[in-house]
Amino acid sequence: MKLSELFSDIPNYQTTNAIENIEIDAIEMDSQKVKSGSLFVCISGFTVDGHNYVEQAITNGAVAIVAEKNIKTSVPVVIVSDTSRILAMISAKFYNHPTAKIPLIGVTGTNGKTTVTYLLETIYNEYQMKTGVIGTIQMKIDKKTYPVSNTTPDALSLQKSFHLMLEQGVELAIMEVSSHALDLGRVFGCDFDIAVFTNLTQDHLDYHKNIDDYLHAKSLLFAQLGNTYDDRDQKFAIINGDDPSSDLIKRSTAQHVITYACKNEAQIMAADITINANGTSFKLITPDESIKINSKLIGMFNVYNMLAASAAAIAGKIPLNCIKKALESIKGVSGRFESISQDQSFAVIVDYAHTPDSLKNVLQTIKEFAKGKIYVIVGCGGDRDRSKRPLMAAIALRYADHALFTSDNPRTENPESILADMTTGLEDFKNKYEVTSDRKRAIYQAINRAKKDDIILIAGKGHETYQQIGNIKYDFDDRLIAKEAIKAKEK
Ligand SMILES: CC(=O)N[C@H]1[C@@H](OP(=O)(O)OP(=O)(O)OC[C@H]2O[C@@H](n3ccc(=O)[nH]c3=O)[C@H](O)[C@@H]2O)O[C@H](CO)[C@@H](O)[C@@H]1O[C@H](C)C(=O)N[C@@H](C)C(=O)N[C@H](CCC(=O)O)C(=O)O
Ligand SMILES: Nc1ncnc2c1ncn2[C@@H]1O[C@H](COP(=O)(O)OP(=O)(O)OP(=O)(O)O)[C@@H](O)[C@H]1O
């Protein structure tokens, strides 16, 4: 594509040279990936400034540069005020606006995004539609999976992924949209058809100034709904009517709103809810009909997730019996309330709860059906929201009988200081918890101590297969370590 064509929809930019005859074969935001014929977009990041890599990009073959300032160099420079946002727009254009051709569902909220995307995948697959899913665990196109490094990828990778989906005949794309992505403009250029809001509770206050700022970022998905190129059918905002933030989310969109709830009045509701250790059942009520759902998913929070997915699918005109079939078939999502069973006499559950609210929900659920003692193994991520640390530790102590505080991706922080942040003020409860930065040791300790009917919750890492210490990711999988520890105990 010609560089001038790539910028034809961009209202404000300046150029140092004529750009009409420059052919662009690829767009890159990483100088190391630049090849002959690439356009290099300089992003001023949190760690380094992409503007410093222009010469490397040119050495690697860049034929033009997009930058936020004039750079004296041998190839034309297109100067824009915000390269991140322009990257999203030109990537969408370069890949021929793939999301104008594939229907797209975006799911945002503090907790439940991954779960809701996989519920939606199961529902649409049940309806015989080929899906693509992008989120925390992986990117998935039909049955094939691809690794990811972010929940919501950068704008360039994202548009490339949608292009690949289109090439592979995907009929519906479903993605998690993180607050970081919304704030950083990673999803500009995405044409959402349905936007889903799960809930808002504390997280990411390292990145967002305060909870209002965080909510504002989430609301951008709904403000963006229906604001792009195509004129396909109606767009829908699917909103949790029981969440206190739902009013602001509703006010953020001009599109059709569908609410779901268990407590407040809503278009889609759940009633007659029963939850036990083997699953959940409820009546799914819609304005036209209702249907009984018997799901293997456990916990009230999963009723909300199922309502969110059902409401989105109903907006997408999927028949209720198909939704029922899908919700009843799904056994669980990797690393979410995943039971580790080797026929031992106690239960081990691996879960991705890494926020105060999710930890509370999971422990409350476990408490409802626990016959023995509850042990929880939990840590808090390094280089992340410090204010959630004491809250998570307090929740662990409130709902479990015994807590083992340990490391969960300390990243560049000192693991001991993270643990100190968690346990400050908990001196009076010293007999209820232990502290060890060695996560493997914590898992072994809990498993060795467990007796018949006890339940061990290993929280925070879920599907993750690494422990990040410094900038290195070491192999580490809670599920494998737990299995190993159970085996060792039984010897
Ligand atoms: C804070 C944040 O969002 N950081 C993201 C950001 O990294 P960064 O700003 O540090 O990038 P940088 O290293 O400064 O590089 C700046 C630019 O220079 C370029 N560069 C760099 C080196 C070089 O030799 N040549 C070169 O051109 C880079 O390619 C880049 O374009 O851009 C990277 C590339 O897109 C992201 O992978 C990275 O996510 C990191 C891994 C991260 O941990 N992000 C978290 C906070 C995040 O985004 N989380 C959300 C939410 C998850 C949830 O919901 O819980 C997510 O969506 O994942
Ligand atoms: N609707 C919900 N409300 C509260 N907690 C939930 C909900 N759904 C799931 N959880 C809890 O949150 C954890 C993470 O769930 P999930 O991975 O679906 O959320 P997510 O929003 O994708 O998280 P992330 O932001 O890390 O990608 C689960 O393991 C469970 O403990």
Ligand SMILES: N[C@H](CCC[C@H](N)C(=O)O)C(=O)O
């Ligand atoms: N997407 C979240 C995941 C947190 C998972 C937890 N294991 C941690 O590392 O804190 C984040 O990057 O904040």
Ligand SMILES: [Mg+2]
């Ligand atoms: Mg997720």
